Amino acid sequence: MVNECNSKRTVETALEILVGKWKPVILFHLLEKGTLRFSELQRLIPDVTKKMLTTQLRELEYHDIVKRKVYAVIPPKVEYSITEYGGGLKPLLLSMHEWGLTHLQHLDELYGESQETIGK
Amino acid sequence: MVNECNSKRTVETALEILVGKWKPVILFHLLEKGTLRFSELQRLIPDVTKKMLTTQLRELEYHDIVKRKVYAVIPPKVEYSITEYGGGLKPLLLSMHEWGLTHLQHLDELYGESQETIGK
DNA sequence: CAGCATCCGTTCCGATACTG
């Protein structure tokens, strides 16, 4: 299975992008809607604070996954969207979604559905 | 792209399994060698402490990714291996590896190879 | 509106020492 030393680095690189309490949600919203303003993301993710939303978006921006477009108007207007390159994450996110779904069911079979698998 | 609320949960579930400073390495070693004793894992991962190795293995065990087999001998002998179910993670790990590899190159193009992409 | 700065609690992880 490939080389171990490098696999370590590469898998951790992929993880690095997705890890962060709000990154997956942010990405799903942007993939779904295309472009969203800062305030729109805030409304779509009620529990996130401005600080966290900002830092997570900045990290995604650094990795060229998310594009930030600032309009020089008053009041300020900033739009976020997935970059073309960032779109390449979609298959990976879907794989994770698929596996996660399976795993939630598996956990259910193993331990029973303690942590409400339904709704929300 | 599927339902957002559920995608969030499922992707985070998948992330939960892989997140932890030593989980990816552990999984790669076990996938490569099949079965390894605690001490063998320690030697293969020089920087990990017993404490960390233990807790990460326990978490993987809880999720039915890793199997722990204890031999009632003195001195103690414990072997770890990937469960049959856990083998289902392999495609996902490979996808992450592939994407991570691409991304390291992409970062290199964007910012130059500051963090030594070579060796190790 | 879209942030940044500050403070503060929690969680994660490493170092070290001890045990069956």
Next chain:
DNA sequence: CAGTATCGGAACGGATGCTG
């Protein structure tokens, strides 16, 4: 050999207040 227990620092994330 394969752990457990305890302590302490660092990183992560939440709450709140201020600003152009």
